[in-house]
Structure formats: structure tokens, C-alpha cells
Amino acid sequence: MKIASLVVRAMPRDFPEVQEALRRIPGVELHGASAETGKIIVTVEDGEGWSVADSIVAVNMAPKVHGVTLAYEYTDEGLEHLEA
Structure with missing residues (x-):
């Protein structure tokens, strides 16, 4: 599992269009604005x-998006190889 x-x-006036575009990107969930x-x-x-x-790139390329900041990233890949 990977999450970001x-x-x-x-621009606030573009929020409806931007939010609709984001909802169409696989794996994206909106939480607030x-x-x-x-x-x-x-x-x-x-x-x-x-x-x-791929989804992060699609978010960045969505119409009227001015910028994207990665705030958090998690992956559980490789955890099975760690010793307790």
C-alpha cells in the first residue's frame, strides 16, 4: 500500500472545476478546501x-491547478523484511 x-x-473561483477534475483521477479523495x-x-x-x-502527476496536470505540494507519503513495501 502507498498513500500520499x-x-x-x-484560484478559489476555479475550485468547482478543479475539484471535479481531481475526483476523476484514480485513487484521489478530497478532504477539504x-x-x-x-x-x-x-x-x-x-x-x-x-x-x-501516476495519480500525483495527474493532479499536478489537472486544469487550473497552480501547484502541488507533497505533504506526506507512506508505503508499507519492504516492511516484511524488517526484523522485529
Whole structure:
């Protein structure tokens, strides 16, 4: 499992269009938005047929998105090799 949290920056007047575009990207879930700061908070989770990296690129390329900040990333890959 891989998960990432992103802060998406956009103009508040564009939020409806940006949010609709983000909802169409596999693995993306919207969690909140602030018109005062121009930020939308999303998480991205991998799934069958897509990767977190692909979805992050799609978020960055979505229409009217001005920028994306990776706030958090987690993967459980390789944990089975760690000794307790």
C-alpha cells in the first residue's frame, strides 16, 4: 500500500472545476478546501491499474491547478523484511 497527502493550490473561483477534475483521477479523495488560502487537501492511494506517482502527476496536470505540494507519503513495501 502507498498513500500520499497533497496540498493543491488553485484560484478559489476555479475550485468547482478543479475539484471535479481531481475526483476523476484514480485513487484521489478530497478532504477539504479553503477559499481564503486557495488550497485543496487530497489524499492519493494506489490501486489495481494505477500508481500513486501516476495519480500525483495527474493532479499536478489537472486544469487550473497552480501547484502541488507533497505533504506526506507512506508505503508499507519492504516492511516484511524488517526484523522485529
